[in-house]
Structures are given as structure tokens and as C-alpha cells.
Amino acid sequence: MVQQIVFILIAATAIWLFTRNAIRIRRNILLGKDEAYNDQPGLRWKNVLLLAFGQKKMFRNPLVALMHFVIYAGFIIINLEVLEIGLDGIFGTHRLFAGPLGALYGWLINAFELLAVGVLTFCIVFLCRRNILKLRRFISHDLDGWPRSDANYILVTEILLMTLFLTMNASDTLLQARGYGHYGEHLTGDFVFSRLLHPLLSGLSTGALISVERTCWWLHIVGILAFLNYLPYSKHLHILLAFPNAYYSRLAPEGKLKNMPAVQNEVLYAMEPDKAPAAGTDTASPPPGAASAAPPTDRFGAKDVFDLSWRNLLDAYSCTECGRCTAACPANLTGKVLSPRKIMMSTRDRLEEVGRNINVNGAFKDDGKNLLSYISVEELRACTTCNACVEECPVSISPLEIIVEMRRALIMEDSNAPQEWNALFGNVENNFAPWKFSPDDRDKWTAEA
Amino acid sequence: MQVPTMAELTAKGEVPDILFWVGCSGSYDQRAQKITRAFASILNKVGVKYAILGKEELCTGDPARRAGNEFIFQMMAYQNVQVLNNYGIKKIVTACPHCFNIFQNEYPELGGHYEVIHHTVFLQQLIDEGKIILKEGGPFKGKRITYHDSCYLGRANHIYEAPRKVLEALDSELVEMKRCRSKGLCCGAGGAQMFKEEEKGTTRVNFERSGEALETGAAIVAAACPFCNTMLTDGVKHAEKEDSVKVMDIAELIAASMS
Numbered sequence: 001m002v003q004q005i006v007f008i009l010i011a012a013t014a015i016w017l018f019t020r021n022a023i024r025i026r027r028n029i030l031l032g033k034d035e036a037y038n039d040q041p042g043l044r045w046k047n048v049l050l051l052a053f054g055q056k057k058m059f060r061n062p063l064v065a066l067m068h069f070v071i072y073a074g075f076i077i078i079n080l081e082v083l084e085i086g087l088d089g090i091f092g093t094h095r096l097f098a099g100p101l102g103a104l105y106g107w108l109i110n111a112f113e114l115l116a117v118g119v120l121t122f123c124i125v126f127l128c129r130r131n132i133l134k135l136r137r138f139i140s141h142d143l144d145g146w147p148r149s150d151a152n153y154i155l156v157t158e159i160l161l162m163t164l165f166l167t168m169n170a171s172d173t174l175l176q177a178r179g180y181g182h183y184g185e186h187l188t189g190d191f192v193f194s195r196l197l198h199p200l201l202s203g204l205s206t207g208a209l210i211s212v213e214r215t216c217w218w219l220h221i222v223g224i225l226a227f228l229n230y231l232p233y234s235k236h237l238h239i240l241l242a243f244p245n246a247y248y249s250r251l252a253p254e255g256k257l258k259n260m261p262a263v264q265n266e267v268l269y270a271m272e273p274d275k276a277p278a279a280g281t282d283t284a285s286p287p288p289g290a291a292s293a294a295p296p297t298d299r300f301g302a303k304d305v306f307d308l309s310w311r312n313l314l315d316a317y318s319c320t321e322c323g324r325c326t327a328a329c330p331a332n333l334t335g336k337v338l339s340p341r342k343i344m345m346s347t348r349d350r351l352e353e354v355g356r357n358i359n360v361n362g363a364f365k366d367d368g369k370n371l372l373s374y375i376s377v378e379e380l381r382a383c384t385t386c387n388a389c390v391e392e393c394p395v396s397i398s399p400l401e402i403i404v405e406m407r408r409a410l411i412m413e414d415s416n417a418p419q420e421w422n423a424l425f426g427n428v429e430n431n432f433a434p435w436k437f438s439p440d441d442r443d444k445w446t447a448e449a
Numbered sequence: 450m451q452v453p454t455m456a457e458l459t460a461k462g463e464v465p466d467i468l469f470w471v472g473c474s475g476s477y478d479q480r481a482q483k484i485t486r487a488f489a490s491i492l493n494k495v496g497v498k499y500a501i502l503g504k505e506e507l508c509t510g511d512p513a514r515r516a517g518n519e520f521i522f523q524m525m526a527y528q529n530v531q532v533l534n535n536y537g538i539k540k541i542v543t544a545c546p547h548c549f550n551i552f553q554n555e556y557p558e559l560g561g562h563y564e565v566i567h568h569t570v571f572l573q574q575l576i577d578e579g580k581i582i583l584k585e586g587g588p589f590k591g592k593r594i595t596y597h598d599s600c601y602l603g604r605a606n607h608i609y610e611a612p613r614k615v616l617e618a619l620d621s622e623l624v625e626m627k628r629c630r631s632k633g634l635c636c637g638a639g640g641a642q643m644f645k646e647e648e649k650g651t652t653r654v655n656f657e658r659s660g661e662a663l664e665t666g667a668a669i670v671a672a673a674c675p676f677c678n679t680m681l682t683d684g685v686k687h688a689e690k691e692d693s694v695k696v697m698d699i700a701e702l703i704a705a706s707m708s
Contacts, residue, residue: 060632252554253553253554253605253606253607254604254605254606255550255553255554255601255604255605255606256550256554256555257514257515257555259555259558259559260519260523263519263520263523264523264559266520266523267520267523267524267527268527271527300519301517328632330634330635330637330654330657330658331648331650331654333634333654333657334637334647334650334651334652334653334654334656334657335649335650335651335652336647336648336649336650337648337649338648378648378649381645381648382647382648382650383640384600384635384637384638384639384640384642384654385515385600385639385640386600386604386635386639386640387600387604387605388600388604388632388634388635390604391604391631391632404515404517407515407516407517408517408519409517410517411516411517411518412517412518412519412520417516417517417518418645418646420644420645420646421516421518421641421644421645423644424512424513424516424641424644424645425513425516425518425521428508428510428512428513428521428525429521429524432506432507432508432525433473433476433477433507433508434473434508434512434643434644435473435477435478437477439504439507440504441476441477442471442476442477442503442504442506443452443454443476443501443503443504444476445471445475445476445482445485445486446450446451446452446489446501448482448486
């Protein structure tokens with residue numbers, strides 16, 4: 001009874017804490033500008049199936065994709081077992097599903113154990129890849145400090161959880177064999193993988209075995225609840241947000257930049273003044289449903305997270321810092337400071353900072369900072385808009401969109417351009433070509449043989 | 450060479466089947482002018498009824514938009530769409546992937562709706578239709594050629610196969626670089642980088658990409674974009690390989706192979 005109450009209290013607290021954080025993350029994402037991503041639902045669901053469930057883009061590197069898929073499938077499927085553990089915890093039962101499921105139960109647990117061993121193995125492989133193999137994208141300075149530890153904590157935690165699960169099954173089946181107490185009531189028989197641990201445990205007294213089984217059970221479920229609450233602070237949030245991020249994928253071709261209707265209209269009214277709305281008509285009213293905690297913004301481009309769209313901010317929370325984008329970035333490959341992964345990490349860092357600001361002050365209070373406190377002009381300038389980062393991202397993130405929005409603010413809000421670009425703008429405006437040639441010479445090529 | 454303009458045809462009451470959008474690089478850059486002339490010579494030879502805008506053509510605004518200057522972009526877009534719509538243009542072919550991308554993806558929402566074809570796709574169609582007849586044992590037969598994917602053709606618009614099919618029609622030995630198709634490495638010119646010095650780094654993007662092209666041992670690096678062409682030509686020169694390796698546009702390869 002005490003165990004049941006303790007379990008319910010722990011589970012309820014964990015779920016409450018997670019829900020609170022999830023609501024805050026949703027609020028933070030909605031600080032971004034409103035933008036519609038709900039056309040073509042059929043195609044969007046297809047993307048969820050292919051990109052999120054099927055991890056299609058991961059298979060650009062099949063071996064890594066396979067290992068990642070096993071960890072992911074293991075994680076999802078073993079959660080069915082967590083359902084049983086949770087119900088056992090609430091009702092004070094033991095292996096609640098064993099009776100009703102009969103022979104199927106043993107088959108299921110064997111399958112879970114197979115996955116657990118897979119998860120365990122590949123988490124070890126991934127730890128080695130990260131810490132021993134020195135892959136460029138993992139030794140990058142982008143990950144210095146917390147991000148590198150974060151990645152390792154996740155892998156170690158998964159290894160621990162799987163070990164606990166297997167040890168729990170091993171001690172349970174030993175107790176079954178000894179016919180002890182309620183363990184003897186559900187004779188599931190030995191499981192394929194956990195039986196391999198029997199030699200290590202069989203020397204223990206029944207009392208010690210019960211302690212091992214109970215400890216594993218408790219640590220396993222508390223570990224999972226703790227992990228759930230770790231997610232909002234971690235890059236690992238992608239296990240949840242990859243799904244909405246796939247649904248809200250950008251469906252336009254990668255080459256298309258977002259239009260700026262405000263500028264389009266300004267040019268139109270300058271060229272055809274009769275089309276301009278009559279004086280006094282308010283054309284700049286904020287869109288309906290603008291997030292209230294965000295300061296109003298009608299800037300050209302983006303200087304802070306409020307100027308980006310909610311889609312960009314969802315991207316920031318969905319990024320798991322794998323660095324495939326950066327590994328493919330021509331600027332980064334040639335030693336420039338630009339790293340698309342860092343653009344996403346910086347956006348999330350700034351967004352979290354804004355979120356904490358709102359938690360404290362109720363609404364955002366100017367802190368004298370913005371996205372440019374995190375992302376340098378040099379990074380933004382180095383982008384060739386080649387879309388390699390967008391193409392590589394397994395969870396449909398576009399670092400490029402943020403870069404372009406920030407470039408727009410640099411140019412149109414701050415007139416911050418390198419001298420050569422100012423010359424470029426002048427040439428395009430006055431000579432209708434990026435170089436200083438006379439428009440009269442545009443067809444001169446026809447004259448020469 | 451004989452290249453009709455829209456103004457001339459309209460004065461004669463004629464309507465071309467297709468507008469050849471030359472682009473700024475193709476119009477002014479000395480190297481790219483050769484590509485333009487090669488492509489126009491193909492159109493002349495095949496007897497395509499086409500025209501150019503000539504002096505009425507303006508920059509699409511691509512580099513300004515990607516640098517962040519939306520005002521300049523919108524000004525150019527407005528004027529170009531006006532001119533194109535006034536002439537009633539329906540179909541455009543261009544040898545510049547950046548212009549292609551703008552027409553394909555960015556002018557429609559500004560009122561410019563055209564069927565747009567990149568010249569590599571157009572060439573492939575002409576070859577498939579038997580309108581382009583290539584010499585038996587042409588100058589590139591058996592030559593080792595590597596194709597550099599332009600970002601704005603490839604990733605931006607998923608045109609990967611047409612340029613390769615055209616190269617295969619030359620009976621050449623097509624070899625791929627380590628990074629190709631959707632993984633193709635940028636030449637370094639996009640996003641208005643063409644018009645400014647690169648940021649500080651360990652090397653230049655075009656040196657890196659040209660190195661990959663040279664590693665294939667190809668005698669010809671085929672490009673389908675005038676900016677890629679410039680960047681790769683510079684990269685090959687930097688590696689002091691300009692005597693043995695030529696950077697050529699697909700239109701030039703076809704023009705030189707037509708019977």
C-alpha cells in the first residue's frame with residue numbers, strides 16, 4: 001500500500017512537472033509570428049509517416065540509420081512494457097498482463113528484451129562514435145560544455161534503463177523458479193536474453209533477489225519518469241517534436257524564399273500610386289491572434305525570436321544537435337564560423353532565455369539582448385544559401401530560413417552590409433545588373449562572333 | 450549573330466514559342482557570354498522560334514534578395530513581371546539556375562506565372578525529340594567528364610538527371626564526384642557570395658569543390674550555371690590545372706558536338 005501511494009505520488013508529480021514544461025515550451029514557440037502550415041494535410045501525414053516514423057532522411061547513411069532506428073523502435077515499443085509497470089505500480093499488482101495475455105505475454109517480453117539488447121548495444125556504439133572515433137561533427141566546438149554532456153547523459157541513461165529492465169526480468173524469473181510468493185503465481189518462464197544473467201544472480205538469497213528485483217523495478221520506472229522531465233532541458237526533445245516538425249514540414253521547393261508582402265506592396269504603391277490604400281487607412285494593424293506575451297513587431301526580417309515564425313521556433317526545439325547540417329555546410333567545411341547547427345542551438349538558447357524572462361516578469365521585459373547577441377554577423381554573411389543544411393536535416397529543420405530572415409534585418413533595419421554588397425545593390429538598382437555595366441550593353445554579346 | 454528580340458518580333462506581329470532569358474552573367478560576363486552564344490547557336494541551328502528581351506531584360510533581383518535586400522528584389526521583380534506580362538510571355542528558357550529558380554518559385558506570387566525550363570532540360574528534350582543531332586564520334590567521345598550540380602538546380606528544384614542525360618548523349622565517360630546530386634557541394638557563389646569576399650576560413654569554397662572535381666581525374670568539369678562556371682574555373686586555375694582540365698557549360702559541349 002505504501003509502495004502504491006509513493007508510486008502514484010512520484011508519477012503524478014513527474015507528469016505534472018512535464019506538463020508544466022510542455023505548456024511553457026508551447027507558449028515559447030507561439031511567441032513567433034503566425035504563419036500557416038496546414039495546407040495539404042494528406043501530404044503532411046505522409047511526411048509524418050515517412051520522415052518521423054520511417055526516419056527516411058536518416059537512411060542517407062544506412063548503417064547509422066539502422067542503429068538509430070533500433071534505439072528508437074526499442075524506446076517506443078518498450079514503452080508498452082512501461083504501461084504494465086505503471087499499472088502494476090498503481091494497483092500493487094505484479095505482471096498484470098501476464099495472465100490475460102497468456103502465451104503472447106512471453107513472446108512480447110522476449111521481443112522487448114531483444115530490443116533492449118539492441119538499444120543497449122547501439123547506445124554503446126554511439127557513445128564510442130561520439131567520444132572515441134572523433135567524428136568531425138561530434139568534436140566540433142558547437143558542442144563544447146553542456147551539449148556534449150547532454151548527449152552522453154542520454155546514452156548512459158538509456159544503457160542504464162535497459163540494464164535495469166533486463167536485470168529485473170532475470171531476478172523475477174529466478175524468483176518464479178524458486179516459487180517464491182506472488183512471483184510464483186505468474187510463471188512466464190525464462191526470457192531469451194535475461195536468462196543469460198541468471199548465473200550472475202543465482203547465488204543470491206531469495207531475500208537479496210527480491211531486493212534486486214524491486215530496486216530494478218523502481219529505478220526503471222523512476223528513471224523513465226526522470227528522463228521524461230529531462231527532455232524539456234535537453235536536445236533529446238526531438239523524440240517528441242520530430243513528429244509535429246514533420247507534419248509542419250515546408251512543402252515549397254527548397255529554393256523558394258519567403259515573400260515579404262509588406263515590401264511588395266510598398267514597391268507596388270510607389271510604382272502605381274493609385275493602388276495605394278487611401279490615407280488614414282490602417283494597413284499595419286497586427287495580425288489577429290498575435291501572441292500577447294511577445295512585444296509587437298513589424299520589423300523587416302528578424303532581430304529576435306519574436307520576429308521569426310513559430311515554425312522557426314519549433315525547429316529550434318526539435319533540433320537534436322546531430323550536426324548533419326554543419327557537416328554538409330560549404331562555409332563550415334572551409335573553416336568559416338558559420339555552423340547551421342549552432343544557428344539552431346543559438347535560437348533555442350535565446351528563446352529559452354526569453355521564456356525565463358516571461359516566467360519571471362509575466363510578459364517579456366526588454367533585457368537589452370536579441371538573437372544577434374547569440375549569432376554573429378560573420379556567421380550570417382558566410383551562408384551561400386545552398387540548402388545543403390536543409391537537405392540533410394532528418395527532422396525537417398531549416399537553418400537557412402533563420403539566416404535569411406536575420407540577413408534581411410541586417411540590411412533593411414540596420415543598413416549593415418559589406419561594402420561590396422552595397423555596390424551590388426547600387427548596381428542592380430541603377431544598372432539593372434549586379435555589375436557596373438551599361439544597360440545598353442546587355443545585348444552586346446549578340447554582336448560578337 | 451542573329452538573335453531576335455521581343456521588340457523586333459512584336460513589331461513584325463510575330464510571337465515566339467519561347468523566351469530565352471539570358472541573365473546578367475550570360476549578358477555581361479565574358480566567359481558566360483560564350484555560353485550564351487553557344488546556346489543561342491543551338492537554338493538557331495535547331496530552328497527554335499525564340500526571342501530575347503535584349504535591353505529590356507533586368508536582373509531578377511536574386512542576389513539582392515538573398516543578401517537580404519528585399520526592396521531591390523521587389524523593384525526588379527515588379528519591372529520584370531510588367532515587361533514579361535506585357536509581351537504575354539508564356540514560356541521561358543534560361544541558362545542560369547538562379548534566374549530559373551526565381552521564375553519557378555518566386556515570381557508566381559508576385560504575378561509572374563510562366564512555364565520555365567532550364568537549358569539543360571531543354572537540351573535534353575531537343576535531343577530526345579531528335580532535333581539535336583550529335584556527331585558520330587564527337588569531340589567528347591570517351592572523354593572523362595564530371596558534372597557539378599548547381600545548388601539552385603539540384604537541391605532547390607530537384608533537377609539532377611537531365612544534365613547527366615545530356616552528357617551521356619555525348620558518349621563521354623561520366624564520373625561522379627564524392628559529393629554529388631542532393632549531397633553536391635556548393636561552388637561558393639550563391640546567396641550573393643559571388644559579389645563579395647569570403648569570410649575568414651581555412652580555404653575557399655570553390656577551391657574545395659574544384660579539388661573534388663580534379664580528384665575524379667576528369668578532363669572536363671561540366672557546369673550548368675554561369676556562376677558555378679566562374680567559381681570552378683578559378684578553382685582549377687588555383688590548382689594550376691587549367692591546361693589539362695576545362696570547365697565547360699553543358700550548352701558549350703552540345704554546341705561543339707552538333708553535326
